[in-house]
Amino acid sequence: MSQQSVLQAGTRAPEFSLPATPDRRVSLADFRGRPVVLAFYPADWSPVCGDQMTLYSALRPEFERFGAEVLGISVDGPWCHVAFADARNLKVTLLSDFEPKGEVARQYGVYNAQEGTTERALFVIDGDGVIRWSYVSPPALNPGADGILEALEQLTQPEAAAARSRS
């Protein structure tokens, strides 16, 4: 890990606007009023079955239940994302933190300058644009979705989350 500090719960999420495809940009502000999951990951084309973005695609109906949008972010370019999403049948939006390289990751405190990639990091942002949960995973370890789902439940269904933690 570098010396930068990862943005923590309670911090306002830095705004950004990044390409999702070669001709479409997506801004954090587009999703105001809904939870957003930012999933920074080091690179497209990681090994197949353990792939984080594939898991999040498969869990899309569950994220929708919480009204949440999942945005994957890496430093790969938009054409690379298009090919990757097509090859893996991905249904999550992938954003390119490509130029200036890693700028958004730096703002969130999750850029790895040695590798030239983002860390593997998760942020759950509420509908007002405030970070409610963040987590940095070892780069080689897919962090799964358990932490995200728990954070979304606490955000949108606090009573259900409390009941679950009691059981």
Added chain:
Amino acid sequence: MSQRKAPEVTEQDHVQGSATAEVTLIEYGDFECPFCGAAYPILKRVRERLGDKLRFVFRNFPISESHRHAAHAAEAAESVADRGGPAAFWAMHDLLFEHQSALDDASLARYATRAGVDGELVLEDLREERYSERVNQSFLGGARSGVNGTPTLFIDGIRYDGPRDEEALVEALQAFHTRLPS
């Protein structure tokens, strides 16, 4: 995120071995996933070596985005379990992992028949999506406990991220049960 425990073993589960076994191994797997296919003979040998010390549980975690037959294979296995009981389920489980390159519906019906269940009824269950919700609940239960891909293993409810060769698994499972109070 790996501190969460897998859901408790219930009567809905597919279980080999006794509830009083010293250690429980849960696999979240996808019948079309090549890594699960590679783990299948290894887990089988581990089960043979540990015998009645081990309780083994298989739970469905089909990643349909990657494997287009995975969801139906999982549902067919559930259908066979309901219609034919545990022995039929495990026969189906083995047939699916031994024939990962042929998991279309007609093949699934053939394996079901070999497992002792009328393949036509299994096809009807697939058409009517009678087991899709059960498979979905298994998938979500796994995702909520930290399953991040397939196969994911849990030893006594705790996610196991170590090596998956036979020796390492036997050692990990034995280490777990020797830690139990005697």
